[in-house]
Amino acid sequence: MLSSKTIRNKIFSTKNTNKITRTMEMISISKMKKIKKKISNSIPYQIYSKNIINNLMSSSLEFKHLYLTNNKKINKICIIIISTDKGLCGSLNTNLFRKILIEIKKYKDSFINLIVMGKKGINFFKNYYSNFIIDSFNFSKFSFFDSSLKILKTVKYLYENKKIQKVFLASNKSKNSVIFKPKIFQLLPINNEFENKNFDRKFLWSYIYEPYNTVSLSILFKKYLESTIYCRILENLYCEHASRFFSMKHASENSENIIKNLKLTYNKCRQSNVTKELIEIVSGCSSIL
């Protein structure tokens, strides 16, 4: 049996851990609220840019932009991985990496490029696919919007020089504040997302482009891609904090249970010591008498 001093120390350290987890829980809640506000503010821009592309697809496009052309044979792909910088967020990263590994296996015959964001992702993919990584950075160096611009710059360069034919974006998406699912979504070429919609092609019309169709479309697509990546980064961050909040909540509940059990053991130990001392006193007295 443990000594009462050891148990007391254990209770003290568990209480300290409990304090830390409680604080982390609080921090996660406040950050979640902030990020949710940011997401709800940035979503209209993405939705309206998406709507413009939708309208563009329903018109008679005389000019096929590079971002809309689908290659039949795909042998060079790029996956943008948005992971987290910090741990303690449950199985959020593990589930995402598992899904990415399945995707990589699907394209095992093709040349794969990885752009990894977040320390956890960098550490994981450096171990397995270090030769696939073309760019990696963590969020501490750049702001979220700057990181989306940085990714886009790399992807644009690779895609326009035909070094990659398809770009995927892998990140976590929240179904609600409890369920998070890893999702891999095709970023480029763009039309895959929109082409399935049934447009009424009876009355085709066309846009007047100013200054030229190439310039207008490339700026529109650039804005759309920027906002999409930015929203995904924010959503992944929201998932991270929500997941951390739940894991910290569980951790603090568990620590409270441990403290309860340790206190019980401590009391038992103390009680047994008192009983032992009483017996000793009583037996000593009886021997004298």
Place this chain on the structure above:
Amino acid sequence: MTFFLNVVSRAKHIFSKNVIKIYVTGLEGQLCIYSGHSQLLTVIKSDPLYILDHTKSENFFYLSEGILEVQPKFVTILSDIVISVSETSLEDVLKNNKKYKKIISSNIFYKNKI
């Protein structure tokens, strides 16, 4: 005759109302858009936006670079930064002169990226 106008910035959904006409500056020059305008997709320059809404009240905004989509019944303006003139007073502008200059000059950053 009115049409529906949406002005969206990166940070906010700024304006969403039925309007009579708008003045906005595109890359090729100033545009005056009424209801029933033919479909147009253009890049807009950093310049003021004038809106005459259905109650005939005038609204002024400062737009940074963005995209303008015109459909006969609705118009969408996507701009990186939108500053509402009604929300800012002359005193405020003079006071936060440096801040606004910084916001406007940050557009150059986007321009270089295109």
